[in-house]
Amino acid sequence: MKTRTIFAIGVIAITAAAAGLAQDVRPPAWAGQFYDADKAALAARIDGFLAAARPAAVTGKIQALIVPHAGYVYSGKTAAYAYRLVQGADIKTVVILGPSHRVGFAGCSIYTGKGFETPLGVAEVDIPAARAIAKASGFQDVPKAQVEEHSAEVQVPFIQRVLPGAKIVPIVMGYPVEADIRRLAGALVKVLQDRKALVVASTDMSHFLSRKEAGEADKATIELVKGQKVPALLRKLERNENMLCGGAAVVAALLYAQKAGPASVTVLRYADSTEGGGPADSVVGYFSAAVTTSAPQAEFALSGDAKKELLRLARQAVELFVREGKTLSYQSKDPVLSAPKGAFVTLKKDGDLRGCIGFIEPLYPLAQAVIQCAIYAATEDPRFGPVAASELKSLEYEISVLTPLTKVGDPGRIRVGKHGLVISSGNRRGLLLPQVPVENGWDRLEFLAQACVKAGLPPDAWRKGAEIFAFEAIVFK
Secondary structure, rough: OOOOOOOOOOOOOOOOHHHHHHHHHOOOOEOOOOOOOHHHHHHHHHHHHHHOOOOOOOEEEEEEEOOOOOOOHHHHHHHHHHHHHHOOOOOOOOEEEOOOOOOEEEEEEEOOEEEEEEEOOOEEEEEHHHHHEEEEHHOOOHHHHHHOEEEEEHHHHHHHOOOOOOOOEEEEEOOHHHHHHHHHHHHHOOOOOOOOEEEEEEEOOOOOOOOHHHHHHHHHHHHHHHHHHHHHHHHHOOOOOOOOHHHHHOOOHHHHHHHHHEEEEEEEEEEEHHHHOOOOOOEEEEEEEEEEEEOOOOOOOOOHHHHHHHHHHHHHHHHHHHHOOOOOOOOOOHHHHHHEOEEEEEEOOOOOEEEEEEEEEOOOHHHHHHHHHHHHHHHHHOOOOOOOOOHHHHEEEEEEEOOOOOEOHHHHHOOOOEEEEEEOOOOOEEEEEEEHHHHHOOOOHHHHHHHHHHOOOOOOOOOOEEEEEEEEEEEEE
């Protein structure tokens, strides 16, 4: 929880808010402190922030925004950079995720009243969505967590100005427990996938460090968020490190976006409380960001005839090269076989591995990649000597056609039997095909560890900064 400081969270609670517990509409608790109590002044202040904001362009669909929640004089400019991106967008429901600053509790509090009141009017709650999220997650409303909480409240006036027709679902998150965060994210995916929805993660950054110390700490945190390093963020939250007071909200937003497709994070602005006149020896950091997803790539498929042709090419290429030292020449008008693809060819003899080499990246047309990989697997695999002519009749051929690599921020998304892995750190890189853990009976953690070993790294390197990439493969033999 934050120390109550005027630029961080305010100095007093509004007694009217307590009365709101029994009402259908939550009254404003922090108008006049975190933001203007006068309607015209509040609208003018927000509009001024939005007019001055110059956010970077983003590509893809905006699934979530990360915004600060301090008093507007300190963080309003930074928040505006995010809200400017969705101004006037066709968004019907905004789910606000914020931390609890005053009440300690387990789980999440999902507000299901009729609305949140601000000087700009009442923002209606999307009650069906709120109830659906509560049902899907198992979390209910915890009234005492909502009554004086500012992390959701300060977002509402911005939402009212940029998305005047949208309804809200305020959610206050309790202790940052991984299981609860994942549970909420899963519920958001289930409920929001068919709605025109936006998730807003409300968070400030480091608290009460010197400006120099805060800048260094916040830069490291921003890199974790940009890289979607969910495990590292979760570990820091569990240790209660001074980095993101709304870290649970940020992680939930990242997990939610990742389920919608390949996700990326664009940082829009960073500032600290000195911008609003706070002291330089004790600052609070603020940043805003957009979490976007690109459309999933169309599923790649191979017909039975295409698979037979590729297997024929692999066998013919190996036999021609082993017997005559010649490389098979092949031209195809088939657009599938002519499209660049990553591929591996695995050779087995009497059920045992005899060679396996491939191209991770789509460097060559698929047919040509298979020809090259087959020859290399037979002659260049450093684990085995070159295949002899006497072995040709006993060789078994297996081909893996790869999808493009996708960077993985959350290793929990890896699925044994579905994904292949590439672990990378510095100039070391190790790859394991999707069939490898199945053949060896590995679970996900062993799969990750063995991919690290394949790269020449310690088995736990995936936990300590090594990059994780996943791919899928069409495997046939």
